[in-house]
Amino acid sequence: MQVRQKDYAFLVAFVSATFLSIVFMTVILPNMVFQPAPSDYVVLYTEQELRGREIYKREGCWYCHTQFVRPQDRNEGPVALSGDFEFRPETVQLADEMGVQLVHLLGTERTGPDLSLIGGKMPDSWHKAHHSNPQAFNPGSVMPKFNYLSEDDMDDLVAYVQTLGREKNKRSREAMAAFKGNYNAAYQQSPEGGVSLGYLVEPEVPWEFKQYYEKKHKNQNPQKYENRIIAGARGIFNNKCAVCHGVQGDGQGPRALSLTERPANFQSNDPNMGYDEWSDIKWYWKIAEGAGPGAVMPRWNGVLSEEQIWYLAIYCRYLAADRTMPFPSRDDPERDPSLPGKTFHYEGDDLMVTYPEPPPGTPLTDPGAITEPVEQLDEELVEAGTPVASDPSAVATGDAPADGIAAPAGESATAEQPATATH
């Protein structure tokens, strides 16, 4: 039996027409009208970086790491703009010569951090060591160990990873250096009218926040219980903050090693930073919201309770009040463990850090080390009885002068010593 094919041909034609019009609408039309120019942050890849990009694709890094900051991402950095994903013509040409496909690597799911602004935050050797054994750096991380990559592959991969957000991070560092000092001043004095710096650092406590927390601060009046609070906050600080900022808040915690930018040193006597002038509310805001977009410091809001953040705020003010530490020079490898030049490598399972050779004649002393014998120190403190603080307004001494919440007598004491001395 022969069947008429006209109906069926009609169906096929109609189905095809519907589909092709939709393809035109959603694939071809966007490609015609949406041609953003490459933004200033687009990186011009070198041959090595393109090879690294291939390794990033090959090892499936993009299944767990994304490469764009969404508007809702807090603490990640500036939101991605359409021009950030274009390529420079030279890059396209080089990729063609190398036979490399410049596919998008936006990512599909985030089991790990967004990588679009990772470039330049950590030194190369940190990345290599971290790729080889992520669990050594982040216990509990589910990242696989990429210790099977060859030396060359690892170099290429790290070279590529360092390009991600390199330009954006470089600008933020330059801008920070140019406008070092009060964040507020930096924001206002920007020759570009403050707009270009808008994403770098939040300048001052937002007024709504300030209003709300001034009221809360007044009602809760944490200052009344300050001594007890400082004793309690020390635990939280040592647990959450000391890993970067150091037990004394001097920015020399163990993790400072792995950062190219040094964590804040609250004890620094750098007059531009003015940590000793920060109010409780400003400390609260910084702790709650993180150091600013693009920084490594997380937001603690939600992780810690409001009460815990108040505790920390008061503790930070207390640490900052002790301005006995000289402002460390960037060129002094001994004072600044995050100086570039240090390298990481493995000896068996142990992560080793090698520091650059200090200039000849530099005395090799640890700034945080206790130079005097501990017994002597204790006696001194017990005898003294009263805390030694350079700024009496910052540390309450009226309630219980001898209850052990004394500021360290000098840079030779850690924050724990006064407590152990009296208990």
Next chain:
Amino acid sequence: MPKVKQLSVAMYFLGALIFLPIGVTYGLFSATHFIMPTWVEGIPQLQFGRMRPVHIHLVAFGWLSMAYVGSMYYMIPKMCKTPLWSETLGRCTAVAHFLWIIAAVFCISNGITEAREYAEAPWFLDIIFLIYLIAVAVNLFMTIANRTQKKLYVSVWYFTGTLIWFPCVYILGNRVFMRLDGLNDAIANWFYGHNILGLWFTTVGIGISYYLLPLLVRRPVYSHKLSMIGFWAIALFYAPTGTHHILQSPVPYWLKSLAIVSSIGLLVPVLTVLFNFFLTLDKKWPQAYANYTLRFLIAGCVFYLITCTQGPFQATRWVNWYIHFTQWVVAHAHLALLGTFTNMSIASIYYIVPRLTGRPIFSRPAMAWHWWLTQMGFTWFFVGLTIAGLVQAAGWRYGYPIVQWVQAMYPEQIMRWMGGIMIVTGQYIFTWNIYRTFFTPAEVEEETETPVASAAAQAA
């Protein structure tokens, strides 16, 4: 092996059933990486970043696609009342598909990848697959053209649409003959990434269900008109939805809006199709008690309802804002491919295999085990991953340190892993059962029931 009526279909099913257990094992293996991230060290082929695309290729292109083409090779000739146009071509395509999957798995495992989701296979395999798809389409179109049944049942509509759409989607998605840069690449990628689901897995799956359901409950489809509405609505609404995967990226706003509107529009085909199915089943539900094939089909339909109400809901800006980039989406993808379309394909295999071999499924208790392990395991899996996704979403929302919420997801990952073990066990039982059905020596053979006449054609 008994004399099989249509060897091409049997080849497809046997191939699919090799990839199914291997594919789910790969999935389980990669899920284990979330619990014990360093349990295999130093073997690049067994790291998460390479196992995940291999898992996708094995289950989506290996298992599901082979089961789909096999089902179409069986169903289209039945509905058109004519033999398959070229049985030889059919057998060749079955072998080609099998070898293609092996080649793709080999390439991706060894790092030869395009790094586009669902399109990881390298360009030369893309071209081979395209030729393969065209060969399948030609075979089936010629079968339809030679038909002796004038009126076309709705399944043929779905299959026709799919065979036109899918090769086009495949060309665009794999960028075989063009290059796009920057975000346009992402737009085309997600056009493909979503439409491989929408215009291949969904449309063939629905076509299979439309074929099986009337036959299994022995009653014509409730409304032919409703099925037509469902078909045209899917043709209109499915294709533009891809951009809802990148709603927060800086692609044009109008494209995102179009994607969201059509995602919500997807409720139209989904609800009409399911309304049609459930009314066909009206007062016949107790049949599912005794009939595992019907059970799998109904389970597929129920999971389809959940998938496709979840889908439009999570494509809206404010829900997407929260759950984007989390395991929630992974749970949703498994709900579609494992919960819905795998169940439909299983029903299809359980229905067709006795009619091919002329003997019943080897073991009924094994079917029961397969049913319970798959459904219970999947429920565990889905609930676990969904909760994990919500934990993860909260972690991103509040800016928690990543390691903190990764560890908070640990119980849910264990839950998903346990569900995964149940699913994997079920699929091994299934494979064993079907292989025994095919390869049991003749003396064990029992009396066979006569195949049910094509009620689908009558329904039209």
